[in-house]
Amino acid sequence: MKKDKQPVITSYRLEDLLVVPGLMIDVHYKTAGDDHHHPHVDLTQAHRHEFYTLAVTGHQRSLHMVDFRQVEMPPESIFLLSPWQIHLPQDIILVSDLFLISFTSEFLPPGAPALPVCMEKAITPDPEGYKEIWYLCQRLLQEFNHRKALQEPVLQHYLALLLTLFTRYLPENASSKQLQPELLTRYRELMEVHLLSWSSCGDYARALHVTTDHLNEVVKQETGQTASALLAARRILEAKRMLLHSTHGIKEIAWYLQFNEVTYFNRFFKQHTGQTPLAFRISSREKYNYNPE
Structure with a gap:
């Protein structure tokens, strides 16, 4: 591993x-x-x-x-x-x-x-x-x-x-594990642990002892998204966190998230957010008047 x-x-x-x-x-x-x-x-x-x-x-x-x-x-x-x-x-x-x-x-x-x-x-x-x-x-x-x-x-x-x-006292529409099947819960938990080392749904499916197709079917039925879309969203979330809170450069963050080229990371991030990583970093820090540097 x-x-x-x-x-x-x-x-x-x-x-x-x-x-x-x-x-x-x-x-x-x-x-x-x-x-x-x-x-x-x-x-x-x-x-x-x-x-x-x-x-x-x-x-x-x-x-x-x-x-x-x-x-x-x-x-x-x-x-x-x-x-x-x-x-x-x-x-x-x-x-x-x-x-x-x-x-x-x-x-x-x-x-x-x-x-x-x-x-x-x-x-x-x-x-x-x-x-x-x-x-x-x-x-x-x-x-x-x-x-x-x-x-x-x-x-x-x-x-x-x-x-x-x-x-x-939680809102009725609060997102909760209560309605999630065990497989989806375990998939989310594994993403938290292995996000920086496992970059494909196949890695998670093998750890969960199911086929990729079965994992995808369960995830899509419960969330409306494919397993790969859920993984991509989690990688974007981690990228946003690091862009806002860390002092690392864009290239370092791209490597950290297992993108071999910063140009691919830029395309991936913009495809999912509508902004480049640099534009997100600038706008989010301005929004919260926050700079970790």
């Missing part, structure tokens, strides 16, 4: 953030000026997580850049950051009333609700629903900080209940 390239944008595993190694969950209530993470982890710069993070604000607002969107979290709101999304907190040092609950998909118990593939904006529950959610965050924190017998299953079930209440 070909070894994946080192990330252009810093990527963190949950193990990198845990103060006490062990459980694949981290529950933290952020207060003014605190920093519960390891010294080598810099969450003030653009980065991505290989895990979920559920953020629940108290009486303060919080502002973030997620991929290509400014996400404002009003007081008493909730936002779920999905694995591999590019995240840049814009006021994390100032915010002092915020729950951050990070966990891997493997930590969730059977029967836990399906989670959104990505959220467009924060949600604000009704007061009674928010009160329940905040209380569960407090219970999670208390259980996390006190090492008692059966701690892991208790945390798992508190988390499952919290996420169930959270999904109650």
Whole structure:
């Protein structure tokens, strides 16, 4: 198997953030000026997580850049950051009333609700629903900080209940894995892991132990797109992320995404976006008044 390239944008595993190694969950209530993470982890710069993070604000607002969107979290709101999304907190040092609950998909118990593939904006529950959610965050924190017998299953079930209440307030059309067949879910997961080393649908079909035709049939039935179109869209998404957030040149990004020639990368990108990579980089940085350099 070909070894994946080192990330252009810093990527963190949950193990990198845990103060006490062990459980694949981290529950933290952020207060003014605190920093519960390891010294080598810099969450003030653009980065991505290989895990979920559920953020629940108290009486303060919080502002973030997620991929290509400014996400404002009003007081008493909730936002779920999905694995591999590019995240840049814009006021994390100032915010002092915020729950951050990070966990891997493997930590969730059977029967836990399906989670959104990505959220467009924060949600604000009704007061009674928010009160329940905040209380569960407090219970999670208390259980996390006190090492008692059966701690892991208790945390798992508190988390499952919290996420169930959270999904109650999602828009009805929220994109969710719940309606996806297992093959499509696994295909998406493999793309996240092997995007920089596997460039054809055949690579994924072999890993999934199905034919390319069968993979294509399932993907098209569920998404309306071919498997190759879904893969191309994912490569474009990664290109956009790097063009906005990294300091690498167009040629370096093309090579990183397995385009042998920068001219082919330029054509591929323009075909799918209507812009050249350079034009996208300039316009997106102007739009968000953001330059990582």
